[in-house]
Amino acid sequence: MTVFDVRTRWLRGVGAPGAKIRLVCLPHAGGAASSFHAWTALTPPEVEVVSVQYPGRQDRLSEPCPATMEELADAVTNALLHELTDDLPLALFGHSMGSAVAYEVARRLAEIPGRTVTRLIVSGRSRPRTARELAPRPAPADAEILDYVRVLDPGGAAVYEHPALREVIMPSLRADFGILARYRPTRLHRLDVPVTACGGDRDPACAVAGLSQWADVTTQGLEIRAFEGNHFYLNPRREELVEFVVGRVL
Numbered sequence: 001m002t003v004f005d006v007r008t009r010w011l012r013g014v015g016a017p018g019a020k021i022r023l024v025c026l027p028h029a030g031g032a033a034s035s036f037h038a039w040t041a042l043t044p045p046e047v048e049v050v051s052v053q054y055p056g057r058q059d060r061l062s063e064p065c066p067a068t069m070e071e072l073a074d075a076v077t078n079a080l081l082h083e084l085t086d087d088l089p090l091a092l093f094g095h096s097m098g099s100a101v102a103y104e105v106a107r108r109l110a111e112i113p114g115r116t117v118t119r120l121i122v123s124g125r126s127r128p129r130t131a132r133e134l135a136p137r138p139a140p141a142d143a144e145i146l147d148y149v150r151v152l153d154p155g156g157a158a159v160y161e162h163p164a165l166r167e168v169i170m171p172s173l174r175a176d177f178g179i180l181a182r183y184r185p186t187r188l189h190r191l192d193v194p195v196t197a198c199g200g201d202r203d204p205a206c207a208v209a210g211l212s213q214w215a216d217v218t219t220q221g222l223e224i225r226a227f228e229g230n231h232f233y234l235n236p237r238r239e240e241l242v243e244f245v246v247g248r249v250l
Contacts, residue, residue, distance in 0.1 A: 006050055010079035013050035014040045021118065021249050022088045024080065025051040026098030026105070028124070029180065030173035032057045035095075042242040046250055048088070052076055056172040065175030069183040073104035080105070081115065089116040091249040095234060096205075097176055099125040100183060103217060107189045119249055120191060120218070123198040124231055126210040127217055131184035139178035142170065149173070151204055152231040194220040196248050198241065200233030201226045
């Protein structure tokens with residue numbers, strides 16, 4: 001079995017024959033499927049971990065980034081329906097921007113007979129805001145984006161200080177922040193699946209109290225779990241987080 005046993009245009013992972021659930025992971029703004037590669041080694045054989053590779057980064061660097069959340073969520077949903085041909089139940093995990101993408105994908109899958117989503121797990125982001133609650137904003141300038149990234153991830157932001165790397169990485173980060181600035185669903189859809197909201201107890205972007213807002217998008221109850229750390233708590237707390245997620249999806 002190779003590291004990329006599951007490798008389609010949109011999806012990356014390691015196949016798990018006999019798995020009972022497929023955990024689909026959606027990365028943060030500027031992030032890539034590689035954010036979740038280490039999760040496979042931490043999950044039991046009953047869980048198949050598949051992460052989403054957005055266009056405009058890594059091996060999809062030459063492809064244009066999606067312009068809207070609708071475009072991105074439609075494409076991810078289509079990939080889950082057509083790039084994986086079995087009917088294995090799905091659980092969705094999204095971090096930061098990936099939380100909004102996961103919510104939109106779950107909403108779309110709920111309308112498709114035969115596609116079972118058992119749980120939505122969101123991380124590091126409060127629920128989406130409608131246009132009535134918060135007007136769309138202009139896409140932030142690069143300097144604003146980088147200042148914000150430095151606050152969220154002081155160590156990881158160092159790569160943007162290298163001009164050659166910044167030239168490669170910045171387009172996808174810029175596009176993703178543009179998606180978030182414009183993203184305002186017309187209304188909130190209440191999902192008939194339980195929602196679990198996770199976050200770092202020192203996250204400057206999303207306080208633990210803000211995670212309670214996800215109760216507005218589910219009819220099946222909300223669970224909140226705080227981990228020690230900042231916005232990217234899921235890296236130093238990876239083993240603890242994966243163990244917790246596995247306990248929620250099995």
